[in-house]
Amino acid sequence: MIIVTVEDQKGRIQQLEIPEDIDLNLMETLKTFQYPMRATCGGMGLCADCHCRVIQGDNLLPEQLDQEIMTLEAVPESDYDSRLSCQIKVGRAISGLSIKLLGPAE
Amino acid sequence: MEKIVTDICIIGAGPVGLFAVFEAGLLKMRCHLVDVLPQVGGQLSEIYPQKPIYDIPGFPVINAQELVDGLMEQIKPFNPTFSLGQRVDELEKLEDGSFIVKTFEDTEVHSKVVVIAGGLGCFEPRKPAIENLEQFEGKGVSYMVRNPELYRDKKLVLAGGGDSALDWTIFLADIASEVTLVHRGDSFRGAPDSAEKVVELAQQGRINLVLQSNITAISGNGRLKNVLVVDKNREQQTIAADYLIPLFGLTPKLGPIADWGLNIDKSAIEVNTIDYSTNIEGVFAIGDINTYPGKLKLILCGFHEAALMAQSAFKFVYPDLKLSFKYTTVYGVNTF
Ligand SMILES: Cc1cc2nc3c(=O)[nH]c(=O)nc-3n(C[C@H](O)[C@H](O)[C@H](O)COP(=O)(O)OP(=O)(O)OC[C@H]3O[C@@H](n4cnc5c(N)ncnc54)[C@H](O)[C@@H]3O)c2cc1C
Ligand code: FES
Numbered sequence: 001m002i003i004v005t006v007e008d009q010k011g012r013i014q015q016l017e018i019p020e021d022i023d024l025n026l027m028e029t030l031k032t033f034q035y036p037m038r039a040t041c042g043g044m045g046l047c048a049d050c051h052c053r054v055i056q057g058d059n060l061l062p063e064q065l066d067q068e069i070m071t072l073e074a075v076p077e078s079d080y081d082s083r084l085s086c087q088i089k090v091g092r093a094i095s096g097l098s099i100k101l102l103g104p105a106e
Numbered sequence: 107m108e109k110i111v112t113d114i115c116i117i118g119a120g121p122v123g124l125f126a127v128f129e130a131g132l133l134k135m136r137c138h139l140v141d142v143l144p145q146v147g148g149q150l151s152e153i154y155p156q157k158p159i160y161d162i163p164g165f166p167v168i169n170a171q172e173l174v175d176g177l178m179e180q181i182k183p184f185n186p187t188f189s190l191g192q193r194v195d196e197l198e199k200l201e202d203g204s205f206i207v208k209t210f211e212d213t214e215v216h217s218k219v220v221v222i223a224g225g226l227g228c229f230e231p232r233k234p235a236i237e238n239l240e241q242f243e244g245k246g247v248s249y250m251v252r253n254p255e256l257y258r259d260k261k262l263v264l265a266g267g268g269d270s271a272l273d274w275t276i277f278l279a280d281i282a283s284e285v286t287l288v289h290r291g292d293s294f295r296g297a298p299d300s301a302e303k304v305v306e307l308a309q310q311g312r313i314n315l316v317l318q319s320n321i322t323a324i325s326g327n328g329r330l331k332n333v334l335v336v337d338k339n340r341e342q343q344t345i346a347a348d349y350l351i352p353l354f355g356l357t358p359k360l361g362p363i364a365d366w367g368l369n370i371d372k373s374a375i376e377v378n379t380i381d382y383s384t385n386i387e388g389v390f391a392i393g394d395i396n397t398y399p400g401k402l403k404l405i406l407c408g409f410h411e412a413a414l415m416a417q418s419a420f421k422f423v424y425p426d427l428k429l430s431f432k433y434t435t436v437y438g439v440n441t442f
Pocket of ligand 1: 040041042044046117118119120121122123140141142143147148149150153154158159160161192193194195223224225226227228229360361362363392393394395403404405406408
């Protein structure tokens with residue numbers, strides 16, 4: 001089981017238990033848990049709808065690629081702990097991650 | 107005020123709005139399109155112009171901008187007219203059943219049918235979270251550069267790290283008396299040429315480059331006067347400014363469409379799948395903006411919806427004529 005803690009746009013905090021064989025990125029995974037995520041670009045790292053803040057577990061995440069950095073640079077409220085959840089592959093490596101969702105809820 | 111009279115007013119010039127011109131044209135209905143963006147193509151030209159699309163029938167792969175260009179060529183014979191860079195704010199139904207569509211910029215389109223092809227909504231500038239920002243809109247704060255001459259010999263602060271922030275910094279450096287670019291990052295990922303040029307201008311002392319910093323507050327007496335910038339180490343500095351131009355790109359917002367009396371479910375317009383008509387007679391909604399059981403937000407689906415919409419719209423434009431369905435292969439594309 002992969003454990004990810006999520007605070008949604010309304011401040012509700014939930015601990016998700018994600019099966020290890022899931023073959024999705026974090027944005028898609030959040031959608032399967034019924035989080036309303038607009039995800040205009042469908043996960044290409046272009047729209048920033050899946051913008052989130054990493055509260056804990058920054059060290060568990062892969063390095064940002066240029067596309068993610070470029071998109072986040074264009075988001076006024078992004079900060080040093082910002083990530084695009086569609087650019088994070090869900091796997092055992094990210095268990096223990098804690099994030100806060102910042103993008104629009106559909 | 108500009109007044110336009112046409113058969114169909116299409117709100118949104120994305121791929122679906124553009125293809126609707128073709129379907130309407132086959133049935134001899136004229137179209138006028140309005141879009142808030144300065145260019146046609148909707149999400150394709152604004153978000154992913156250079157990305158390949160693989161699910162357009164007949165094109166194993168086509169670039170988004172190529173598809174938009176192809177659509178423009180395909181509808182050319184029907185002479186559509188455009189109001190670009192204009193946001194539709196109001197939709198009014200007249201007693202005779204026709205419509206007036208009004209834009210923020212004071213254009214009025216009078217038509218027999220309105221087709222809303224508004225996608226995910228109006229593309230609007232992303233605004234930084236500065237408390238009293240909106241208070242200074244039009245009084246020193248603006249989100250795009252419409253007329254560069256406005257900034258001649260003025261003090262400007264630009265914010266952002268993307269291509270448009272870089273390009274405008276370079277352009278305005280020759281016009282304004284003082285240009286400051288504030289950027290959250292410590293480098294730029296945009297076009298390398300522009301990034302280099304901005305760094306060069308800063309080294310020559312022709313612009314001020316404030317990196318690893320955010321704008322946290324603005325102030326002034328009715329008009330913008332000062333911009334407060336805080337860096338990574340929480341050090342503050344106040345920059346005197348006549349204008350602040352935050353350039354953080356665009357994002358779609360449903361916007362005015364929500365206030366037109368249409369049935370809306372989760373930011374989309376409910377339609378009847380027989381012809382994609384809405385709850386207001388004579389108003390249709392096609393493409394990403396509509397919702398119905400089984401809806402898929404795909405270009406392909408929007409094209410289908412446009413074809414069915416046109417068959418029904420015909421009855422509003424030519425109430426006394428009978429419509430018989432024809433293939434383009436039989437009669438070709440008859441222009442007007
Ligand atoms: C990165 C990305 C990849 C995609 N890949 C594919 C793919 O491979 N295949 C596929 O089929 N689809 C894909 N899509 C989805 C596809 O782009 C949309 O389905 C399509 O753009 C919908 O077209 P549309 O004309 O309905 O709306 P849009 O393209 O969103 O255009 C709507 C236009 O209406 C304008 N507008 C809205 N309200 C107003 C108003 N009040 N006044 C003035 N103008 C207004 C907007 O500014 C906009 O320009 C992708 C989308 C993205 C973002
Ligand atoms: S879904 Fe668009 S950037 Fe992640």
